[in-house]
Amino acid sequence: MLLGVVVVISAITVAHQTHQLRQATIEFKKLQDEQTALDLQWQKLRLEQSALADHSRVEKLAQEKLQMKHTDTEDEIIMKPSLRGKE
Numbered sequence: 001m002l003l004g005v006v007v008v009i010s011a012i013t014v015a016h017q018t019h020q021l022r023q024a025t026i027e028f029k030k031l032q033d034e035q036t037a038l039d040l041q042w043q044k045l046r047l048e049q050s051a052l053a054d055h056s057r058v059e060k061l062a063q064e065k066l067q068m069k070h071t072d073t074e075d076e077i078i079m080k081p082s083l084r085g086k087e
Contacts, residue, residue, distance in 0.1 A: 051057070062068040
């Protein structure tokens with residue numbers, strides 16, 4: 001009788017542990033899928049950031065939206081610091 005009870009308890013324990021293992025495996029697979037999706041999204045965002053920060057794009061936007069342009073050498077004014085107060 002005691003042996004039968006031990007066998008039944010053992011069987012229930014094995015079934016419970018198997019169920020927990022399956023649940024953990026399912027959760028692990030979901031987390032792996034989520035990690036893969038987040039990695040892909042991160043790669044896309046890095047590509048987008050790279051494209052948005054591209055020098056030629058920034059220069060084009062500066063010219064079109066802000067009416068900025070490169071200065072010519074003759075238009076540059078170089079200012080030197082004042083020496084007043086250092087004497």
